[in-house]
Amino acid sequence: xxxxxxxxxxxxxxxxxxxxxxxxxxxxxxxxxxxxxxxxxxxxxxxxxxxxxxxxxxxxxxxxxxxxxxxxxxxxxxxxxxxxxxxxxxxxxxxxxxxxxxxxxxxxxxxxxxxxxxxxxxxxxxxxxxxxxxxxxxxxxxxxxxxxxxxxxxxxxxxxxxxxxxxxxxxxxxxxxxxxxxxxxxxxxxxxxxxxxxxxxxxxxxxxxxxxxxxxxx
Numbered sequence: 001x002x003x004x005x006x007x008x009x010x011x012x013x014x015x016x017x018x019x020x021x022x023x024x025x026x027x028x029x030x031x032x033x034x035x036x037x038x039x040x041x042x043x044x045x046x047x048x049x050x051x052x053x054x055x056x057x058x059x060x061x062x063x064x065x066x067x068x069x070x071x072x073x074x075x076x077x078x079x080x081x082x083x084x085x086x087x088x089x090x091x092x093x094x095x096x097x098x099x100x101x102x103x104x105x106x107x108x109x110x111x112x113x114x115x116x117x118x119x120x121x122x123x124x125x126x127x128x129x130x131x132x133x134x135x136x137x138x139x140x141x142x143x144x145x146x147x148x149x150x151x152x153x154x155x156x157x158x159x160x161x162x163x164x165x166x167x168x169x170x171x172x173x174x175x176x177x178x179x180x181x182x183x184x185x186x187x188x189x190x191x192x193x194x195x196x197x198x199x200x201x202x203x204x205x206x207x208x209x210x211x212x213x214x215x216x217x218x
Contacts, residue, residue, distance in 0.1 A: 005197055006197075006201060008193075008194075008197065009194055009197035009198050009201060011194075012190045012191070012193055012194030012197065013191075013194040013195070013198060015187075015190055015194070016039055016043075016187060016190060016191040016194050016195075019186075019187045020036055020039040020040070020187055020191065021036065023183055023184075023186075023187060024183055025183070025184060026184070034095055034098045034099055035184075037091055037094070037095045038184070038188060039187055039188060039191045040091050040191075040195075041088060041091035041092050041095055042188075042192075043188075043191045043192050043194075043195040043196075044084045044085075044087045044088035044091060044195060045084075045085075045088045045113075045155075046192045046195065046196060047081075047084045047192075047195045047196045047198070047199040048081045048082075048084040048085045048088060048199070049081075049151070049155075050196050050199065050200075051077045051078070051080050051081030051084065051199050051200070051203060052077065052078065052081045052120075052147075052148055052151060053148070054073070054074075054077040054200075054203070055073075055074045055075075055077035055078045055081065055144055055148070056074075056144060056145060056148045058070045058071070058073040058074035058077060059071075059074040059140070059141035059142075059144040059145060060141070060145070062074060062137055062138075062141045063138065063141045063142070066134070066137075066138075068133065068137065068214065069211070071136075071137035071140065071141065072207055072210045072211060072214070073203075073207055074140070074141060074144055075127060075140070075210070076203050076206040076207045076210060077203050078120055078123055078124070078144065079124070079203075079206060080199050080200075080202045080203040080206060081120070081199070082117070082120055082121070082124070083199075083202065084195070084199055085113075085116070085117050085120070086117070088113070089113060089114070089117065092110070092113070096110075108158060108159050108162045109155065109159040111154075112153075112154030112155050112158060112159060113154070113155060115150070115154050116147075116150065116151045116154050116155055119147045119150050119151070120147050120151075122143075122147075123140065123143055123144055123147050126139065126140060126143055127140050
């Protein structure tokens, strides 16, 4: 039963989608039914950050051991994390349109998320710019550590120090303070686990593909 977590992933995502659209949610002004996006938008960011954390750990392990396997995991963790980051931006933009009246606002957390994605895009560009495998792994690992620190600053730290429309930032109370009731929690927490497992699943597939490619090129 090595694939038990994949079965769990499918079950949790099916539950998230069905319960996310059918269960009752708090009836709040401005948010209305859009609050259901919390099962998707917020969870995408959780998954992205966990994948980037896996990438960080793998980069540190690569610097310590110089094993190509760790560099492959770091690279594919970032690639998979970028996918969920883009999905987070898209679902967030859609949410903003129906709650704030615009696809994009000059919000510190929105801008921080965009800067974070650009920082990790630079990581991918850097990898493609260095042909030597060993040198690429070392340089990319160092930059990945820098990119992770920037993510923490622009997504978690700076928004809490400045004015922000996002709940839980800039003095605004978080969702759990006023509208994340027990019914939503029963969907939200499984959704976080489900989307994160999906991200890890995608990452493992990409890692296996890259390892096969590296073996065939020898």
